[in-house]
Amino acid sequence: MNAPMKLIFAVLAALCLAHPAFAKEAAPLAEDPVVEKRMIEISEELRCLVCQNESLAGSQADLAKDLREEVRGLIKSGKSDEEVKDFLVSRYGDFVLYRPQVKPVTYALWAGPFVLLLIGIVVLISFLRKRSKQVEETPLSEADKKRAEALLKEGQS
Amino acid sequence: MNKFTLPLIAFVALVALLAVGLNLNPREVPSPLIGKPTPDFKVPQLHNPDATFSPKEMEGKVWLLNVWASWCVSCREEHPVIVEYAKKGLLPPVVGLNYKDKRDDGLRWLARFGDPYLLSAFDADGRVGIDYGVYGVPESYLIDKAGVIRFKQIGPITPAVMENKILPLVKELNQ
Numbered sequence: 001m002n003a004p005m006k007l008i009f010a011v012l013a014a015l016c017l018a019h020p021a022f023a024k025e026a027a028p029l030a031e032d033p034v035v036e037k038r039m040i041e042i043s044e045e046l047r048c049l050v051c052q053n054e055s056l057a058g059s060q061a062d063l064a065k066d067l068r069e070e071v072r073g074l075i076k077s078g079k080s081d082e083e084v085k086d087f088l089v090s091r092y093g094d095f096v097l098y099r100p101q102v103k104p105v106t107y108a109l110w111a112g113p114f115v116l117l118l119i120g121i122v123v124l125i126s127f128l129r130k131r132s133k134q135v136e137e138t139p140l141s142e143a144d145k146k147r148a149e150a151l152l153k154e155g156q157s
Numbered sequence: 158m159n160k161f162t163l164p165l166i167a168f169v170a171l172v173a174l175l176a177v178g179l180n181l182n183p184r185e186v187p188s189p190l191i192g193k194p195t196p197d198f199k200v201p202q203l204h205n206p207d208a209t210f211s212p213k214e215m216e217g218k219v220w221l222l223n224v225w226a227s228w229c230v231s232c233r234e235e236h237p238v239i240v241e242y243a244k245k246g247l248l249p250p251v252v253g254l255n256y257k258d259k260r261d262d263g264l265r266w267l268a269r270f271g272d273p274y275l276l277s278a279f280d281a282d283g284r285v286g287i288d289y290g291v292y293g294v295p296e297s298y299l300i301d302k303a304g305v306i307r308f309k310q311i312g313p314i315t316p317a318v319m320e321n322k323i324l325p326l327v328k329e330l331n332q
Binding site: 049050052062063066067070089090091092093094095 | 183184186187188189190257282283287288289290292293
């Protein structure tokens with residue numbers, strides 16, 4: 001190998017070695033996959049208050065990152081899923097829960113659609129009953145029958 | 158009764174409901190902390206890293222905790238209002254909470270825009286913010302003599318909020 005070739009190889013080798021330094025540093029993987037899985041399960045049920053249509057699991061907002069870290073810490077300290085959610089509700093209110101709790105203030109929320117459906121069904125049934133009373137059976141007269149038969153025959157030919 | 162009366166009433170009710178819903182600000186989430194004691198904390202002060210601040214030190218006083226940061230745009234809108242009212246002597250002691258900021262940036266910001274605070278607590282990692290349910294700076298908490306949170310303002314304090322909500326409540330709490 002001549003000198004210029006050696007130099008080229010040396011430069012290439014150096015570039016290969018240096019390459020990882022150019023790459024953006026990867027986000028640290030969770031040390032504990034079990035904790036991470038539970039953290040994601042819990043935070044998918046929680047709203048990020050900064051980007052309100054994103055879950056805490058999916059949001060890239062700074063606050064969401066902090067809160068995920070907080071949730072990780074709570075899980076590691078042995079808190080149950082419910083306790084973790086209560087921790088966040090006590091600070092940010094019921095609004096953080098995508099699935100509202102069933103309690104007196106939320107009865108209307110949970111039952112409302114079914115009540116409306118029930119009202120709809122009742123109105124529909126009473127309307128149909130009223131209408132079926134209005135539509136009286138009127139038997140065809142002989143003349144009408146003949147006309148109808150004539151029309152049908154006309155259609156066939 | 159005309160057969161259109163009922164559907165019309167239902168329609169108007171629906172429109173009214175939607176109109177109210179549209180005019181609500183979804184960013185203003187009622188804080189569960191109203192009526193609760195202030196979460197305790199102890200963090201260094203912004204100006205003096207060796208000294209600390211804890212809300213316990215304010216017991217017996219009505220005071221305002223104002224969360225701010227040098228990176229926060231709406232804080233610039235709010236800050237002159239606080240400075241002005243503090244200058245007039247209308248405000249109770251105001252403690253700043255410098256939230257997720259760099260010390261130098263925070264100090265420079267106060268030097269530039271004025272410092273109406275009794276002191277600023279320095280919440281570098283946002284832990285105190287989490288305990289107070291902070292999610293959009295600026296936020297402010299009015300705390301009574303017993304250390305109970307009585308009012309929370311999410312977003313900048315405008316002169317209207319100051320006149321209509323904060324000052325009357327301060328007066329009431331000071332009696």
